[in-house]
Amino acid sequence: MTRADSAAFRHRLDRIYLRYTAGFIAFVGVLAVLERMGLPRRWIGVVFLLATVGLYAGIGIISRTTDAAEYYVAGRRVPAMYNGMATAADWMSAASFIGLAGTLYLQGYGGLAYVMGWTGGFVLVAVLLAPYLRKFGAFTIPDFLAERYGGNAARGVGLLAAILCSFVYLVAQIYGVGLITSQLTGVDFVLGIFLGLGGVLVCSFLGGMRAVTWTQVAQYIILSIAYLIPVVWLSVQQTGVPVPQWGVGQQLAKVSEREQQLLHDPKELEVRALFQARADDYANKLKDVAAALVADRAEARQRSRDLKAANAPLRDIQAADKAIAALPKNEASARDAWTRAQAANEARARPLAGMPAHAQPFAGDPDGTPAQRKAYNESRRNFIALVFCLMVGTAALPHILMRSYTTSSVRAARESVAWSLFFILLLYLSASALAVLVKFEVFNHLVGQRFDQLPVWIANWSKVDPSLVSVVDINHDGVLQLGEIRIGADLVVLATPEIAGLPYVISGLVAAGGLAAALSTADGLLLTISNALSHDLYYKMIGPQASTARRVTVSKVLLLVAALTAAAVAAQRPADILFLVTAAFSIAASAFFPALVLGIFWSRANKWGALCGMASGLALTLYYLVRNEPWLRTVFGVGVPADLWFGILPVSAGAFGVPLGFAVCVIVSLLTPSPTAQQRQFVRSLRQP
Secondary structure, eight states: OOHHHHHHHHHHHHHHHHHHHHHHHHHHHHHHHHHHTTOOHHHHHHHHHHHHHHHHHHHHHHTOOOOHHHHHHGGGOOOHHHHHHHHHHHHSOHIIIIIHHHHHHHHGGGGHHHHHHHHHHHHHIIIIIHHHHHHHOOSSHHHHHHHHHTSHHHHHHHHHHHHHHHHHHHHHHHHHHHHHHHHHHOOOHHHHHHHHHHHHHHHHHHHHHHHHHHHHHHHHHHHHHHHHHHHHHHHHHHHSOSOHHHHHHHHHHHHHHHHHHHHHOHHHHHHHHHHHHHHHHHHHHHHSHHHHHHHHHHHHHHHHHHHHHTTOOHHHHHHHHHHHHHSOSSHHHHHHHHHHHHHHHHHHTSGGGGOOOTTOSSSSOTTSOHHHHHHHHHHHHHHHHHHHHHHHHHTTOHHHHGGGGGSSSHHHHHHHHHHHHHHHHHHHHHHHHHHHHHHHHIIIIITTOBGGGOOHHHHHHHHHOTTTEEEOOTTOSSBOOGGGEEEOTTTHHHHHHHHTTOOHHHHHHHHHHHHHHHHHHHHHHHHHHHHIIIIIIIIIIIOTTOOHHHHHHHHHHHHHHHHHHHHHHHTTOOSOHHHHHHHHHHHHHHHHHHHHHHHHHOTTOOHHHHHHHHHHHHHHHHHHHHHHOHHHHHHHTOOSOOOOGGGOOGGGTHHHHHHHHHHHHHHHHHHSOOOOHHHHHHHHHHHOO
């Protein structure tokens, strides 16, 4: 493509997306008018879902292709700014859009580790990887590993790691799709997964990277509008300033002042004591599980008999019978259920419903008691470890690195990363402000309300998923205390319009933005998985004589299989979105980062070093996750106690895997024969200007 052709192509894209943006804003305005005229909320949600998913599917149909270069790398002609926008949409997953502000709400200062790690990771991408991968100019990351380290062994390990980290990440996105779709339309969570999945499949199935790229640009426009409107509205409502970052400082001071009031409020102290009593009761049961289970069964059956004998209302009798049915079936299930119940009640017995003071950097006190000093040191270590894992994980995620291949040149690849960072920061800097503004609303307007006057969004969201929000009047005073409400991280952004009292059309807009974020990332991840299987496994290792059309067809079939498999796993609600995503970062970091960086900057790195480094780093990370993460311990039946090294939480497992990968790669490379002259020349060619 000549320079004149590139300029004309860029101008055409500018006109298309400017008209698209104006049309979408007009569409939201029409829905707002219809809402005021009486259009039911359910229909607003359905219209948002059908219109946006239909739009993405339409782009996929228009962009359909069977050309390998178009399908795998969008013809390598995406302008830097639009590639940056598509990368930002690919990056702004359900975890970023839905979970980041919620994590900042729950963790305060500690949540900034996600902002620092994720944005810092793009600096590593720009400096260490993107230009060199674009100069190499293949289709996938395993392609690079095979060329650099000579042969299919490195390709095979890279293939397995790419599928593993992308699949874990994909499950989180599809979980978010089901969550948002069920809220928009009121359908069952599982059905919502498959409804949203249709938009993903039509786009990526027909047009591959070409369709995904132009869809992701459209999705970024929607998700940025959806994210910024509520936070700007809240900022104006609370501070009179339309720039949230400008007025958030004074709101944080008010939140800190309110935190001190809640810490010493007699009602809050009463609620905390009641939750602690419940936790102690479960702790006593766990001392003799068999005897406690027998006693619980006898008590529940006696209550049912007493109600029936007293001719109590039918609903009370039915509730008593349900309580009997809900009792654990055996000692193992009782021990598991009571252990989780004890932990949950102990969490709610902590000050501020288990949340740290929002402006407090780390837990504990560096100058306090030994226990406080230990808590402070562990909190600080976990913060640093998480920032590290997210940075190197960002720089190693295959679906992000693949975007380096879609630009027209090495220079465009660098510019694309800079644009990506700009578009991502635009939303990330708003997330921290949103967390403070929402916390101000909850602390000052929700806490203290009577239970019979609570807003309807609490009941609506608890029906979608009880883990998102739950309230209990544990002290029976009819007034909501902070300790009596539990809000999940995944709820904060989605419920912000309702918390702020905005029109429902804004709630639909935010849900549509969250859906765009989840679908955009799901598209990229599905392509990564299917391309790895079709290109690296099928074409490069099994059928190198396959035609271009056959390769694309195989990729589409495998894409469908991967999507349905991930949907089946997501339907089980395996864990919260943020954990799944962060685990994927640790997996990608430990498997890819050492091999990629050493492969570019150290010509002595050889095949055996890379293979051993990738395998050992990945194995250690997976071991640490399975050994210490509660959900994975249950899945794999781990019976031995959890063992946290240096107090590092499993979400930062890559903090151990990455250094081991570097060390093993260097040591094994030095102990085994040097790379071939061809491999050394390959490294020199990458680093030549």
